[in-house]
Amino acid sequence: MPDRLHAPALMAGLALLALVPVAARVFDAPFYLTLVGRMMIWALAALSLNLILGYGGMVSFGHAAYLGVGVYTVGILSYHGIHSGFVQWPAAIVAAAVIAAAVGAVSLRTSGVYFIMITLAFAQMLYFLGVSLKTYGGDDGMSLTARSRFGGLLDLEDATVFYYLVFVLLLTFLYLSHRLVHSRFGMVLRGCRSNERRMRAIGFPTYRYKLAAFVIAGVTCAVAGVLLVNFTKYTSPAFMHWTRSGEIMVMVILGGMGTIAGPVLGAFAFLALEEILSGYTEYWPVVLGPALILIVLFAKRGLAGLLERRSAAGG
Amino acid sequence: MAEPLLDAHRLVKRFGGVVATDHVDLAVMPGEIHAMIGPNGAGKTTLIAQLAGELRPDAGLIRLAGADVTALSAPARSARGLARSFQVTSIFRDLTALDNVALAVQAHAGHSFRLWRDARSDPALREPARAVLAEVGLAERAAVLAANLAHGEQRQLEIAMALATRPRLLLLDEPTAGMGPEESARMVALLRALKGGPSLLLVEHDMDAVFALADRITVLVYGRVIASGRPEEIAASAAVREAYLGEGEEAGRARA
Numbered sequence: 001m002p003d004r005l006h007a008p009a010l011m012a013g014l015a016l017l018a019l020v021p022v023a024a025r026v027f028d029a030p031f032y033l034t035l036v037g038r039m040m041i042w043a044l045a046a047l048s049l050n051l052i053l054g055y056g057g058m059v060s061f062g063h064a065a066y067l068g069v070g071v072y073t074v075g076i077l078s079y080h081g082i083h084s085g086f087v088q089w090p091a092a093i094v095a096a097a098v099i100a101a102a103v104g105a106v107s108l109r110t111s112g113v114y115f116i117m118i119t120l121a122f123a124q125m126l127y128f129l130g131v132s133l134k135t136y137g138g139d140d141g142m143s144l145t146a147r148s149r150f151g152g153l154l155d156l157e158d159a160t161v162f163y164y165l166v167f168v169l170l171l172t173f174l175y176l177s178h179r180l181v182h183s184r185f186g187m188v189l190r191g192c193r194s195n196e197r198r199m200r201a202i203g204f205p206t207y208r209y210k211l212a213a214f215v216i217a218g219v220t221c222a223v224a225g226v227l228l229v230n231f232t233k234y235t236s237p238a239f240m241h242w243t244r245s246g247e248i249m250v251m252v253i254l255g256g257m258g259t260i261a262g263p264v265l266g267a268f269a270f271l272a273l274e275e276i277l278s279g280y281t282e283y284w285p286v287v288l289g290p291a292l293i294l295i296v297l298f299a300k301r302g303l304a305g306l307l308e309r310r311s312a313a314g315g
Numbered sequence: 316m317a318e319p320l321l322d323a324h325r326l327v328k329r330f331g332g333v334v335a336t337d338h339v340d341l342a343v344m345p346g347e348i349h350a351m352i353g354p355n356g357a358g359k360t361t362l363i364a365q366l367a368g369e370l371r372p373d374a375g376l377i378r379l380a381g382a383d384v385t386a387l388s389a390p391a392r393s394a395r396g397l398a399r400s401f402q403v404t405s406i407f408r409d410l411t412a413l414d415n416v417a418l419a420v421q422a423h424a425g426h427s428f429r430l431w432r433d434a435r436s437d438p439a440l441r442e443p444a445r446a447v448l449a450e451v452g453l454a455e456r457a458a459v460l461a462a463n464l465a466h467g468e469q470r471q472l473e474i475a476m477a478l479a480t481r482p483r484l485l486l487l488d489e490p491t492a493g494m495g496p497e498e499s500a501r502m503v504a505l506l507r508a509l510k511g512g513p514s515l516l517l518v519e520h521d522m523d524a525v526f527a528l529a530d531r532i533t534v535l536v537y538g539r540v541i542a543s544g545r546p547e548e549i550a551a552s553a554a555v556r557e558a559y560l561g562e563g564e565e566a567g568r569a570r571a
Contacts, residue, residue: 183430190409
């Protein structure tokens with residue numbers, strides 16, 4: 001299967017991720033726990049965009065909006081003293097589903113550049129809504145007093161527990177998306193990316209399938225948002241800014257559109273580059289830009305494609 | 316006389332000042348191979364697009380098996396037994412030949428909100444798809460990416476996708492376009508082998524193919540039907556000859 005990473009490579013990568021908290025403790029470097037945790041959260045956001053961008057060919061340029069929905073649902077509930085994760089998390093999912101359904105229902109009537117622009121416009125509307133919510137900090141955002149509480153079940157204030165929660169959720173969504181893209185539904189998405197006119201001619205009412213995928217992607221991204229706000233313990237409209245949407249898109253393209261592991265690789269590579277290069281210069285995107293151009297020119301399937309080729313050559 | 320399977324009545328389609336379809340009446344009988352011919356720009360592809368549900372006519376009525384389908388979308392018409400091929404090959408280039416046909420099978424195997432089971436290992440999709448690929452002579456090429464098939468094979472694949480939807484009526488827009496004589500002959504043989512299956516409405520420039528296949532022929536010129544009848548009637552028609560000859564003269568003048 002072209003979109004399956006070499007199993008040993010995948011297993012090794014996951015094993016490394018599972019060992020990060022141990023290593024961080026042994027080497028007394030809690031910073032890495034934070035860094036890798038953040039990488040995994042963005043990986044989840046990129047994975048969600050890849051479902052519609054990579055498999056469905058829907059170039060949504062407003063995906064950070066759903067990140068924002070997750071962030072703000074938790075933030076607002078928390079502000080009003082509702083700290084239970086059992087309330088916050090489902091609320092974020094429902095809110096994201098409703099907003100994604102509304103945005104998708106309108107946007108998916110267009111295609112091409114119009115679709116890109118209209119998804120961007122909706123995301124900017126949410127961004128400015130966030131800016132205008134003075135009660136919840138407006139432009140500056142606001143701090144959370146506590147992370148989501150799950151009774152005695154999970155203590156998210158514990159960095160290691162939080163890390164493993166993110167890890168397990170990322171694994172879960174990786175597996176779910178693997179199932180999804182190989183299912184009948186996934187084949188419909190691929191068909192729409194490849195040739196939507198043909199899909200309609202053979203009898204698929206494509207709109208409803210694309211809309212469903214759009215909602216699934218939005219909800220998944222909102223879960224990333226919920227994790228992110230718990231991680232940073234503050235909300236800010238900046239999470240919804242269009243540059244964020246652009247970054248998620250860059251992660252997907254860098255890692256490999258239409259591959260399961262690609263967005264994860266892309267998010268890790270993007271944030272690692274940022275981490276390393278921003279130590280030297282605040283103009284680190286000057287390096288990222290050319291790197292991205294090279295990837296797009298010479299490795300159409302991104303980092304995942306490069307790895308595949310390597311493992312195929314190695315036997 | 317039996318009721319027509321497809322019945323287009325007084326269809327009109329205008330693009331600005333141009334009348335691309337000018338009060339066209341067209342009937343395809345069950346089991347019939349019906350060819351539509353006409354010079355370039357006669358509006359054949361525009362007419363096919365209206366019949367398939369991609370273009371909405373400005374006026375007129377389209378009936379499929381007696382039911383008014385004028386307002387139905389392309390997928391809804393597909394569900395009622397209409398299938399088509401495109402003038403410019405339209406396939407899923409980044410999927411294998413078998414995937415292409417399996418998708419067409421899937422389109423008519425209930426809804427596709429099935430998010431868990433692997434579609435590529437589902438015998439309910441793969442087996443009918445393999446059977447149709449064998450029918451059009453592509454069994455050996457099942458695992459090849461559609462983009463890597465030869466041009467003639469891609470045209471065969473398109474027919475296979477259309478057949479996989481188990482159509483009652485197949486609209487074929489120039490199935491032999493861009494083919495060499497050998498490939499062309501193979502396509503004609505393939506279409507003739509369908510006899511007794513779905514009805515065919517065939518747009519074609521290759522007159523050998525038309526006269527080899529068609530039970531009836533309709534001639535379209537400037538969006539209007541100028542003749543319709545059995546092949547020998549069409550061959551003998553003065554109006555048809557004039558239309559084709561006229562185009563020849565004009566083309567000659569344009570070249571000079």
